[in-house]
Amino acid sequence: MKFYIKHETRGRLRIHLAQKRMSYGQADTLLYYLENLDGVVSAKVYERTCDAVVNYRGSRAAVIRGISEFHYQDVEVPSQVLQSSGRALNxxxxxxxxxxxxxxxxxxxxxxxxxxxxxxxxxxxxxxxxxxxxxxxxxxxxxxxxxxxxxxxxxxxxxxxxxxxxxxxxxxxxxxxxxxxxxxxxxxRTMSLNVGRVWLKREDQEILVESGEVQPGDEVVVRMGNVIPFDGSVTDGEAMVNQASLTGESVPVCKKEGSVAYAGTVVEEGEITIRVKTVGGSSRYDKIVTMIEESExxxxxxxxxxxxxxxxxxxxxxxxxxxxxxxxxxxxxxxxxxxxxxxxxxxxxxxxxxLSAIREAGTHKATVKGGKYLEAMAEADTIVFDKTGTLTKAKPTVVDVVPFDNNDPEEMLRIAACLEEHFPHSMAKAVVSAARKKHLAHEEMHSKVEYVVAHGISTTIEDHKAVIGSYHFVFEDEKCLIPEDGQEKFDNIPEEYSHLYLAIDGRLAAVICIEDPLREEAKASVEALRGAGISKIVMMTGDSERTAAAIARRVGVDEYYSEVLPEDKANFIEKEKAAGRKVIMVGDGINDSPALSAANVGIAISDGAEIAREIADITVGADDLQELVVLKEISxxxxxxxxxxxxxxxxxxxxxxxxxxxxxxxxxxxxxxxxxxxxxxxxxxxxxxxx
Structure with missing residues (x-):
């Protein structure tokens, strides 16, 4: 693409495109391309003057090279981006x-x-x-x-x-x-569906494919914690579906064979197979607009x-x-x-x-679903943080696989990834990512998987029962044992990491060590929230007392609670509300959903589980906890x-x-x-x- 630079300061370019006029579609296409270009922080496109403003970090040459390589016909823009653009409205x-x-x-x-x-x-x-x-x-x-x-x-x-x-x-x-x-x-637009990959059912196999490959008439499998990607009818299974973001209903609705399922609703419990009716994004957008217009x-x-x-x-x-x-x-x-x-x-x-405040929050990567939540945010005096993916980085990584019973570490990682890829959690994503980096491909070799919220996963592999999850789930609930010759190895597993335990036929097969580093800005953000009017800051986690205490000291929270279950978080929030406090809950996982619903303001991290994002009143970007401070200041x-x-x-x-x-x-x-x-x-x- 031909262009020239009209004005330039450090980290900012204003360019003029060599074309006489620009359509709304072309402007949206260019904006989509610029916003997804490496190094670009933000961009604006002005169709009337054929200009664009680009704010960037890093290499100026790389940004200019990226802009010069742009061609309208080469950019694949999601249909909902073009269909729901506000450019024509303005x-x-x-x-x-x-x-x-x-x-x-x-x-x-x-x-x-x-x-x-x-x-x-x-x-x-x-x-x-x-x-x-x-x-x-x-x-x-x-x-x-x-x-x-x-x-x-x-x-x-x-x-x-x-x-x-x-x-x-x-x-x-x-x-x-x-x-x-x-x-x-x-x-x-920010609430509109943006589904990446889905489980497509072909014959008796489930295949993970890009959502764009799905056609009307195909069947997709949706499990607990995942968003329903398309409108359609249920052909198999039974699930409780949260439709709050679409209809405003607070109580989940039972969906079984013959029921109609709507894109953008979330499976809270169970598993269903859906025959796809439509694959376009506009129907979801239109429904959301109608819901917002008709609601208070x-x-x-x-x-x-x-x-x-x-x-x-x-x-x-x-x-x-x-x-x-x-x-x-x-x-x-x-x-x-x-x-x-x-x-x-x-x-x-x-x-x-x-409405202007909601728009301004959007410029800071915060999606606010209504003015009353900004008011509640301003009145709040207590904030409760989940640890994993919230106070710690959203992308934990696998640093080691400790095998037992002479098992092969890579085979254990492959099995763990095969189970974990079905469920949306930052720890699960870490396992799947580690297997992908080692090119540990796998066929679906297990029977139906069962997910136990805040505990782990249970399934059968070639007639052998396999479980993966927390210490409490594997050793106390499932009564699995550590091999006789493995106790010393188990006792010497590094304590600075979070642990996932994989057991097969009641015996520990491997411990996956996951590094879950604290966000650099966590301590400063906590202090800034105090300065903005939050008097009580609490951390709640399912991790051990040792890990929780270490994180709490480093962050500087007022209180912390370890080894908590989802209902414990929700009960704590209800007690705080009963005591007259206004409570914000910040989380990212399926297990945070009850607490997000119970709080005066539920805030989900954008990289978290889909059900958390759907249930939450506000969604913030995963890049920086300072966005919470900005949101409080805006409120x-x-x-x-x-x-x-x-x-x-x-x-x-x-x-x-x-x-x-x-x-x-x-x-x-x-x-x-x-x-x-x-x-x-x-x-x-x-x-x-x-x-």
């Missing part, structure tokens, strides 16, 4: 705003007064009818106030004031609708209070207008109250503030902004009313100042909360 609303401004001022400058009066009167009918309709439903709410202000202005032949009120109301509606649709679209998820309680207060103030505004006229017999003073209503600003600025700043907006709206508009009643301001001036301030505060609410 262009549409930008054009609406520009058209609205040009038309309004064009009419005032060039349209003769009689024609302008006719146009304003005709336009006002829409608002007046909306107010009448509200009254017919026995409600005195904001539309009634708008209709009264516009109607009285038209009757007084003050067409300039009527036109200004309708213009600013129209601008506000466009801004609110644009921000709402964009935020919902961004949220839906996007509303924080402060938003709800603002809207409720806005409607409650309407009768007082109307009453104040009538009373002022009765006492003063001055229409201008009465109209000064009517032209200034608190409700417009309250109902517009609050939702825009919340705190959002609540401050909402309260500041509230105080400003009440104070400023009360001042306008006082000036109007005192005769200092004319109704036209009051209306102009009120609507201009509403627009200004709404625009300010769209700005980023953090510098």
């Amino acid at each position: 262009a549409e609303y930008q054009e609406k705003l520009i058209f609205k401004v040009i038309c309004h001022y064009g009419r005032r400058l060039f349209l003769p007064y009689p024609l302008n009066a006719i146009y304003t009167t005709a336009t006002s009918l829409k608002y007046i009818w909306k107010g009448i309709d509200t009254l017919l439903h026995r409600k005195i709410e904001v539309p009634v106030l708008d209709a009264t202000a516009i109607g009285v202005s038209v009757l007084r032949q003050d067409f300039g004031t009527a036109g200004s009120i309708m213009f600013l109301l129209g601008i506000g509606e466009i801004l609110e609708e644009w921000t709402h649709k964009k935020s919902v679209g961004d949220l839906a 998820k996007l509303k924080s309680s402060l938003e709800g209070k603002a809207e409720h207060l806005a409607d409650k103030l309407v009768p007082y505004t109307l009453g104040g207008t009538a009373l002022t006229y009765l006492l003063t017999r001055n229409a201008n003073k009465a109209l000064a109250i009517l032209m200034v209503d608190f409700s417009c600003a309250l109902k517009l600025a609050m939702p825009i503030s919340v 705190n700043a959002l609540m401050k902004r909402i309260r500041r907006n509230y105080r400003f709206i009440i104070t400023f508009n009360a001042g306008l009313i006082a000036c109007g009643v005192a005769g200092i301001l004319q109704p036209t001036s009051s209306a102009l100042l009120h609507n201009t301030s509403t627009l200004a505060i709404s625009l300010k609410s769209m700005q980023n909360l953090l510098p």
Whole structure:
């Protein structure tokens, strides 16, 4: 691709492509390519000017070489990326705003007064009818106030004031609708399905294939903890499926033969085979958008209070207008109250503030599923961390395989990978990755695998029972034994590593040592969270007391609990909530799901299990725990902004009313100042909360 560099600073390039125009699809394709280019931190593409801005780390030459190798036809972009792009939406609303401004001022400058009066009167009918309709439903709410202000202005032949009120109301509606649709679209895109590989059933074999290879009519197997990748019908098995992200249902639904399964829902328990109906990503996206639009998820309680207060103030505004006229017999003073209503600003600025905060969180790799979760995040005083994959790095690695009974270490690793690849957990991924690096390929040689949450896996290999998992599961639950001549070797296994125990026919076959290093930023992030208002920081893990104590000391948590089960985490959170604390839970595994559901705010790590991401209220990137600190700061700043907006709206508009009643301001001036301030505060609410 031909391009030239328009501007450059260290780590940042602004380039111009050698093409006359760029379609939305081309812009999305280029953006997808740039964001996945090695060394690129972030990118933006501007289709109107055919420009792109690239922020990068590392080699400048490598980034420029990567850009020069770009060709639209060579890039395979997932269909859901193009189908759910918000680029066309942004262009549409930008054009609406520009058209609205040009038309309004064009009419005032060039349209003769009689024609302008006719146009304003005709336009006002829409608002007046909306107010009448509200009254017919026995409600005195904001539309009634708008209709009264516009109607009285038209009757007084003050067409300039009527036109200004309708213009600013129209601008506000466009801004609110644009921000709402964009935020919902961004949220839906981040919640949209992104499945890499699936288990495809062919004859009696299960084959791990890329999701793009699956066709309608194929059968795929979905096990506990995994997301259902496609819409379809259940042909075999039985499972409890969590559909909360799609339907809002909190209770899992039983799916068995003949049931309909939906893409994006998650198997909480059991295993099912699904005959694929559709493979496109758009249906999942559309369902999410519908669910968000119809639910109250996007509303924080402060938003709800603002809207409720806005409607409650309407009768007082109307009453104040009538009373002022009765006492003063001055229409201008009465109209000064009517032209200034608190409700417009309250109902517009609050939702825009919340939706803008959700958008800003998205720029920091945090997907927030609703405004109420940001409010809960701001109020939280307790945070509970899972250890593995959360405080420790998301990608643990196998450092050693210690065999027993003269078993071959590579054969033991191969068997372990064969079992672990069916289940989403960071430890399981480490085993599978280690086997892949050693080119230890395998055929599916075991019978149906059974996963015991927070314990391990049990199956049968050539009539031999095999189990793999924690010490508690293998030696206490399954009563497996250490070979007589292996006790000394067992006692000398390095303690600094996490251990997976593999046993065959009741005897220990191997211990897999996994390095699970602490994140470099963990201690600093914990301290920063304290500074942001978290007073109690807890770590909970299924690891041994020795490992938990060592990590707790290094991180600096207030409390830690070792060898805990999933229900222990959830019970601890319920006790904290009962004591009046607001609790955040941060986790990444299947075993964290009950606690994520129980917390006031459940936060999942993006590289974790699919069920954790689906159940969680917020998902953060796996790169840096500092994103939690940023999220807390955004939440705190959002609540401050909402309260500041509230105080400003009440104070400023009360001042306008006082000036109007005192005769200092004319109704036209009051209306102009009120609507201009509403627009200004709404625009300010769209700005980023953090510098």
